[in-house]
Amino acid sequence: MVKKAMPNFIMNQIHSYKRAAGLKKDAEEFSKLETVACDASNLRSAHGISLSSILNSDTIEAQWAQSKKEIEKFTIPGNTxxxxxxxxxxIYYLINYFKPQTIxxxxxxxxxxxxxxxxALYHSQVKQGNKVDFTTLDIRDVNCTKTKPWLDYGTKYSPLxxxxxxxxxxxxxxxxxxSLEFLSKNDKQYDFIFLDGxxxxxxxYKEVPLALSRLKKNGVILLHDYFPNSKPLWSNGTVIYGPHVAVERLIKEGADLVVLPLGELPWPTKLDSNVTSLALLMRKSD
Ligand SMILES: C[S@@+](CC[C@H](N)C(=O)[O-])C[C@H]1O[C@@H](n2cnc3c(N)ncnc32)[C@H](O)[C@@H]1O
Known part of the structure; x- marks a missing residue:
């Protein structure tokens, strides 16, 4: 009740104090972590990857047009x-381009x-008779039929x-x-891992080396919320530090990694821009 009556600027102030405290705690924990071994030998090399040709592919666009019509009936909100x-x-274009079998x-x-x-997997592979296997994981039971968590985020249907x-x-x-328990206990190997947890x-910092150890030869890792140089990507000034800071540390400690931020997409993303925080994590050496 008290919360509801509070003016917005006080709520915003509380939110930013909480965020600052969370960031401080994370940075302290991060600085105390011992160096983690990071073997990127199974990661696909960045050499020969042209993001522009992937994102401007006419073939993928034709498939996207079909998928978009089907998917749009669910009106999954973009800001929750x-x-x-x-x-x-x-992401659809990347999956269509790399054609991973295990994701x-x-x-x-x-x-x-x-x-x-x-x-993307269905239209680019399953329909052609190829076998694919896609596992999606969350710390929460996102399909819980008792609590129906998806309703809190403005979407009518569960992911399932x-x-x-x-x-x-x-x-x-x-x-x-x-993610850490799953990646350390399961020994399955993947062609494509999307990190958005x-x-x-x-x-x-712990997740990336574990994900690398679960990759098949020439596997790909896609990061979300990667803010290059820990600088804001949009006019709202927000920065999510974790992915950039953690990967930079792994690189400084000698990991054979390079990040390819997708940068500006050929279509809109958010806040009147075409900018994305998606980034491919690739092997630096040939
Ligand atoms: C930004 S959301 C992912 C958005 C999602 N990819 C989509 O497009 O709908 C992050 C999710 O990661 C989950 N998460 C947070 N920490 C996690 C962890 N340690 N392991 C697994 N999932 C985690 C959260 O519960 C949350 O649902």
Missing amino acids: GGVNYGDRRA LEIGTHIGASTLNIAS EMIENFNYDSFVTFISNT DHSQATV
């Missing part, structure tokens, strides 16, 4: 924690990226309901677990 519409399209997503949330990855609607459940599996410096 799921990746924005422009990022969904970029892991960390951070299902409302399933915005999940549905786009599944649709959307996936089942297209019969994509034949190749999509949902898991509730923490806990964005704290401490978790990403």
Whole structure:
């Protein structure tokens, strides 16, 4: 009741104090972490990757047009924690281009990226008779039918309901677990891993080496919320530090890594811009 009566500027002030305290705690924990071994030998090399040709591919655009019509019936909102519409399209293009057979997503949330990855897999591979296997994981039970968490984020259907609607459940599996536990206990290897879970410096610093150890030869890692040089990407001035700070530390400690931020997309993303925080994590050496 008290919360509801509070003016917006006080709520905003409380929110920024909480955020600052969280960032301080994360930075302290991060600075105390011992160096983690990071073997990037299975990661695909950045050499020969042209983001511009992937994002401007006419073939992928034709498939996207078809998927978009199907997916849009679910009207998954773009501002309640799921990746924005422009990022969904970029992820679709990457999946379509790399054609991974085994895929892991960390951070299902409302399933915005999940549905786009599944649709890209279906149209570029499953329809042609190729076998694919897509696991999406979240620390929460995102499909809990008792609490229906998706309703809190303005979407009518659970990620599972959307996936089942297209019969994509034949190749999509949902898991509730923490990324670190899943990556360290499971020994399955993946062609493509999308990291969009806990964005704290401490978790990403441990998550990336574990994800690398789960990659098949020439596998790909896609990061979300990567802010190059820890600088704001949009006019709102927000920065999420974890992915950039953690990856920079791994590189300083000798990991054979390079980050390719997708930068400006050929279509809109958010806040009247075409800018994305998506970035490919690739091997630096040939
Ligand atoms: C930004 S949201 C992901 C958005 C999602 N990709 C989409 O497009 O709808 C981050 C999600 O990561 C989950 N998460 C946070 N920490 C995690 C962890 N340590 N392991 C697994 N999932 C985590 C959160 O519960 C949240 O649902």
